[in-house]
Amino acid sequence: MKILGEIQTPIMIEGAELHEKQAQELLSEMHVKKVKAPKTLLDALAFVHAQVTDATARRYNLVNGEETIMYYSILPELGCIGVPDLVDCTTGTPIVVEKKFVGRVPSRIWPDHELQLAIYMLSLERLGFKSVRGRLEYHHRTSDETTRIELKLDRQLRKKVKDTVKAVRGIIENDDEPVPTTNPNQCRACAYVEKCKWRALGV
Numbered sequence: 001m002k003i004l005g006e007i008q009t010p011i012m013i014e015g016a017e018l019h020e021k022q023a024q025e026l027l028s029e030m031h032v033k034k035v036k037a038p039k040t041l042l043d044a045l046a047f048v049h050a051q052v053t054d055a056t057a058r059r060y061n062l063v064n065g066e067e068t069i070m071y072y073s074i075l076p077e078l079g080c081i082g083v084p085d086l087v088d089c090t091t092g093t094p095i096v097v098e099k100k101f102v103g104r105v106p107s108r109i110w111p112d113h114e115l116q117l118a119i120y121m122l123s124l125e126r127l128g129f130k131s132v133r134g135r136l137e138y139h140h141r142t143s144d145e146t147t148r149i150e151l152k153l154d155r156q157l158r159k160k161v162k163d164t165v166k167a168v169r170g171i172i173e174n175d176d177e178p179v180p181t182t183n184p185n186q187c188r189a190c191a192y193v194e195k196c197k198w199r200a201l202g203v
């Protein structure tokens, strides 16, 4: 199964190590020895449904790391699959948490992060969970500065996800060139910068 965010930058590795430590600590507390990776889409959906049901009933977090995946985010109808950093089930209602380690903590959520988180939230809805919430955490790379932004799935955001997926599919199917950002800061923080032929000038 192919996982989003295949290409690793030092920032992502730093974040991944942190998540892996959390995941391993949690699994050792739960005395879970090994979770078998699902082989089919149906297996995967059943696996993640069971994971969230158990976590919300027993009020613990599903933490994903490099080697330990406790939750996959899957939206078959949109052809999306991903691995959020964490699903916080400690309140009994799942909250998808995505953490970004950045050089400058933004005051507003970046549009691509908003879409990523919205897709994760939609995947939980798809499994039948209600009142799903999302939280984007921006952590400064070298200081304790942190901003947490809550996200709700409203009609506008749902439409944005559908329109974006449609546009991306159109680009792939028609072999069109995408319209890249001209913001070098965005490219510097991007996981794909080393392989991207459209990156902003000077990066």
Ligand code: SF4
Pocket (backbone or CB within 6 Å): 180, 181, 186, 187, 188, 190, 191, 192, 193, 196, 197, 198, 199, 200
């Ligand atoms: S490096 Fe490429 S994919 Fe990444 S933000 Fe820049 S233009 Fe977009």
